[in-house]
Amino acid sequence: MATRRELIEAVAARYRAAGRAEKKEILDEFVKVTGFHRKHAIRALKRSARPENPRPRVRSRIYDEAVREALTMVWEAADRICGKRLHEVVAGLVEAMERHGHLCLDAEVRERVLSMSAATMDRLLQTVRGRAKQGRRRSGISTPLRKSIAVRTFGDWNDPGPGYFEMDMVAHCGKSTAGSYVHSLNLTDIASGWTEPMAMIVREQTLVIETVSEIRSKLPFAMRGLDVDNDSAFINDTLVGYCRDNTLELTRCRAYKKNDQAWIEQKNGAVVRRMVGYGRLEGAESAAVLNKLYASARLYVNFFQPSFKLISKTREGAKVTKKYHLPATPCERLLARKDVSEECKKQLRSTLAALDPVRLLSVIREAQGMLSQLEVGVANAAAPADRGLNGFVTSLSTAWRDGEVRPTHRKRESGPRTWRTRTDPFEKVWPLVERWLNEQPDANAKDLFLRLQTSTPEVFPPGQLRTLQRRVKQWRSEIARRLVLGVEQASERDAACSIVVGTTSGGER
Numbered sequence: 001m002a003t004r005r006e007l008i009e010a011v012a013a014r015y016r017a018a019g020r021a022e023k024k025e026i027l028d029e030f031v032k033v034t035g036f037h038r039k040h041a042i043r044a045l046k047r048s049a050r051p052e053n054p055r056p057r058v059r060s061r062i063y064d065e066a067v068r069e070a071l072t073m074v075w076e077a078a079d080r081i082c083g084k085r086l087h088e089v090v091a092g093l094v095e096a097m098e099r100h101g102h103l104c105l106d107a108e109v110r111e112r113v114l115s116m117s118a119a120t121m122d123r124l125l126q127t128v129r130g131r132a133k134q135g136r137r138r139s140g141i142s143t144p145l146r147k148s149i150a151v152r153t154f155g156d157w158n159d160p161g162p163g164y165f166e167m168d169m170v171a172h173c174g175k176s177t178a179g180s181y182v183h184s185l186n187l188t189d190i191a192s193g194w195t196e197p198m199a200m201i202v203r204e205q206t207l208v209i210e211t212v213s214e215i216r217s218k219l220p221f222a223m224r225g226l227d228v229d230n231d232s233a234f235i236n237d238t239l240v241g242y243c244r245d246n247t248l249e250l251t252r253c254r255a256y257k258k259n260d261q262a263w264i265e266q267k268n269g270a271v272v273r274r275m276v277g278y279g280r281l282e283g284a285e286s287a288a289v290l291n292k293l294y295a296s297a298r299l300y301v302n303f304f305q306p307s308f309k310l311i312s313k314t315r316e317g318a319k320v321t322k323k324y325h326l327p328a329t330p331c332e333r334l335l336a337r338k339d340v341s342e343e344c345k346k347q348l349r350s351t352l353a354a355l356d357p358v359r360l361l362s363v364i365r366e367a368q369g370m371l372s373q374l375e376v377g378v379a380n381a382a383a384p385a386d387r388g389l390n391g392f393v394t395s396l397s398t399a400w401r402d403g404e405v406r407p408t409h410r411k412r413e414s415g416p417r418t419w420r421t422r423t424d425p426f427e428k429v430w431p432l433v434e435r436w437l438n439e440q441p442d443a444n445a446k447d448l449f450l451r452l453q454t455s456t457p458e459v460f461p462p463g464q465l466r467t468l469q470r471r472v473k474q475w476r477s478e479i480a481r482r483l484v485l486g487v488e489q490a491s492e493r494d495a496a497c498s499i500v501v502g503t504t505s506g507g508e509r
Helices: 002-017 020-034 038-047 061-077 083-099 107-114 118-124 126-132 144-148 205-218 237-245 258-276 283-304 330-336 342-354 357-374 388-395 430-439 445-455 462-485 489-494
Strands: 164-171 183-189 195-200 225-228 249-252 310-316 319-324
Touching: 002 020, 002 038, 020 038, 061 083, 061 107, 061 118, 061 357, 061 462, 083 107, 083 118, 083 283, 083 357, 118 126, 144 237, 164 258, 183 205, 183 258, 195 205, 195 258, 195 283, 205 237, 225 237, 237 249, 258 283, 258 357, 283 330, 283 342, 283 357, 330 342, 357 388, 430 445, 430 462, 445 462
Parallel strands: 164 225, 225 249
Antiparallel strands: 164 183, 183 195, 310 319
């Protein structure tokens, strides 16, 4: 190895000073002598020009933490969607949060957040996400009524205009289908992805008609058709007569072919199950709370939750290639269509301008907490704390530390540990360390530890470096939170929601 290293040092200077043709000859000779791969030989000759111990680049960590804190709050306000979807809606969310006084970022921090790519968002949120995680029914006899309804498959839509909905029912039965339980009737528009869920206390065809009529009254555009599965709650004279009287086109999918209703099946999971979970809900009280949740969820999903829309799907042997449009909210898709009336677009814009996404999410979380208390078959959950909107906004920057934030998805477990298992070795010297950090915010924990060992010898053994690194990291996170929220960590519960982020250096306290 020493001989090869000496050879590299001897040839490198001549290689860097040579022209293109001479470099090729030198490289050919060098590869034959050393046996290196050609690309490795090029890297070895170029690397020797660098100093052995280059001075590491110093970056402002406090500002990076401020951007991460701001991005975390926006990600929480967007209900933890992926980076590609968040990238398409981040500008609108930040603008809405600032307009309603939940966030007021410094100009440079705001520019960094808005100019961030989807991949960078996913990378910055990787640690946050890691902490935040966690037999078919037989069809009935084919009746003349069923045969009279036309069959429509996934490939038969051919990009229809707004107003054609797929309809399905989601059962909130828990682990058993015995007895009576609440259902969710869910409708999704094919063209825009506009989703309208509503709760039904029982599964009954007359109640289906009343629920569909209620949903039609809330839609910003006209309903033109319904596509259903082969459930007897849909395939009956009541629904057929209702569609005929209201000039609605009624179609059905093939039995046991869920891909025929791919649009609604995706929304059943991404909206209903994500919001409500898989617990068992019974009775009028549960249905009322569920409808309270859906009243906010329909606005939050349709105006602030971008989703992917499939362009094409091709198969070559076992390989399936899918292409998607850029993520967009149902509202944005409707505003971009030429076959939507100006009156409808005006109504959508006025509704969007008046909505507060953080307030909607706060109501959703409150309703989810009430549902978790009403869930049948599990121990009663603790009553959700009434933090108010200000407290909810303040919690957005730290909610990821608690793991799952949806009460309908959380495991029943005891509270976190609040006691120490051993004394803090840096408790007495922390004011000194904090003063050093104020003077030099970019100082790393290793340098600070060496200074401590020099000033107080034989007090801090080398094994305590990791403890100091955690303390310094916590200090930087607190400073970054002040840059975003402008409040002290200890008084987060009483903080106001109208906060201005300054450009003060991260080391100032």
